[in-house]
Amino acid sequence: MARTEVDRCPGVLAVHQAADGGLARVRLPGGRLTAAQLDVLRLAATELGDGRLELTSRGNVQLRGLDADGPQDLSDRLFAAGLLPSLAHERVRNILASPLSGLDQESRYDVMPVVAALDQALCEHPALAGLPGRFLFALDDGRGDLADLRADVTVRALDDRTGLLSLGDRGVPVEWARVPALMVAAAAAFLLVRDQEWRIAEVPDGAERILEELGLQATEPLPAESTRVVAGGHGTALVATVPLGSLTQEQAAVLAQVAPEVRITPWRSVVVPAVARGLEEVGLVTTSGSRWEGVTACAGQPGCAKALADVRADATRLVADAAGDGLPRVFGRGRRVHWSGCERRCGKPAGSYVDVLAVGDGYQVDGERV
Ligand code: SF4
Known part of the structure; x- marks a missing residue:
């Protein structure tokens, strides 16, 4: 299939303009970040963006809410931290x-x-x-x-x-x-x-x-079998689910303190290759079976102009609803769950997932109105 569109994949030097400001995507080969690099990203998110680090479905990190001068400052910081080894190749290190x-x-x-x-x-x-x-x-x-x-x-x-x-x-x-x-x-x-x-x-x-x-x-x-990495202890490592793939300042600061490096997974969790304490206290989930595991959402309102709902707030409300009687069919299907503010379904997971789609005056779940 031939295309004539421009490649609009965001990067650090090709920042995407969203409703809430500039959006920069930082490529992390293998999802790897040293503690010092994580701290550089954490400070950049606080001082230049909206304070959060978004984990992506390819194990990368995004900063949002950058103002007009933010991208230049950000790229200077990332270059100094070794996160931009080639300016020409920054968007292709996938x-x-x-x-x-x-x-x-x-x-x-x-x-x-x-x-x-x-x-x-x-x-x-x-x-x-x-x-x-x-x-x-x-x-x-x-x-x-x-x-x-x-x-x-x-x-x-x-x-x-x-x-x-x-x-x-x-x-x-x-x-x-x-x-x-x-x-x-x-x-x-x-x-x-x-x-x-x-x-x-x-x-x-x-x-x-x-x-x-x-x-x-x-x-x-190709071997047919496929395993899924869930939260909890694995050998010498701990996998922590990050609710909605959005790391807060506090969570990033704790992660940067507990191990010399972390690995961002394509499932929006974090691998800490060490015995780590204090993660649950800041809202990271270190056991499997949590409702947060496998739940993702696009930016939604107010970050994206196309969004028909504040999907992240709605997903958070539903996960926090212990009785699960808000949208009961979203859970318990043994699949990942992705919330989208419109039909583009940005950030949807690969493979099978429960599709929760904002339609203006409510949601559809797997195509059915709820
Ligand atoms: S799925 Fe739609 S609403 Fe959500 S981030 Fe993408 S374009 Fe915006």
Whole structure:
């Protein structure tokens, strides 16, 4: 499918103007942030934005409510903190990784060093600054937690020597030492075979043509199983759900104190690779089964001019409603739940989810008026 639209994916240098001010998206390969970097973001959100850090469905962070001078100040701070290693590539550093990689027994291979090598190779390749902002890489440590996210180029660990490189529904085993170069080569080949498409899946026979450019043939079926990372203890790490994926100042400050680094997950939770105390006291949820787990919402009113409701306030009210008699069908379906202020459904999760949609004078749940 050819496109003629401009790539409007926001970044730090390409700030999106929303109803509540500038919106900047900071790419975090592998979702990783040192405590010092988290503190830089926390202070920037307080001093330049609305005070909150929004977690995104790709494990990145957004700041909202920036005024006219905010973007320049923000980019200076992020550059100094090592969060903008290449100005030209800032919107294309879209690298997901299994957030618990190397931290528990489900991890077949620690992919975090591969994330760093891939990020460096990406930033050193001038042509890849032209990748669409939606193009996505994924490094799965073997547990299958990223399967639903449908990255363009995925490598899933088979063991500590080999990963399965896939661009579609079949893969080819490759040695880990070759993985960063091959993923970068696949992205470069995408730029050669595409017209104006944003994703490999949109290019006719895209996966086959790119693999041919690489001299590879995908023969192995992808493992079907997929696991879900829930809140609670996992090996040496703790996963904390962040209600509606919106970190407050207080929560960010506590997280920056309890561990030398944190990892933002694509499910809007945070992995703390350490024994951590004091998280529940600031409203983070460290046990599974909470109503907050899997509940997400777009910006809604008043942040977005298109919104038909203050979806975040309504979602919060419903989650806090212990009896659950507000919109009972929203819960208990075993799926994620996403609240949208209009039909664009920004930030919706990958895969199956309960669709709660504002329609002006109420909501629809999975297409049914409630
Ligand atoms: S889904 Fe609609 S209301 Fe919500 S942020 Fe996107 S455009 Fe705005």
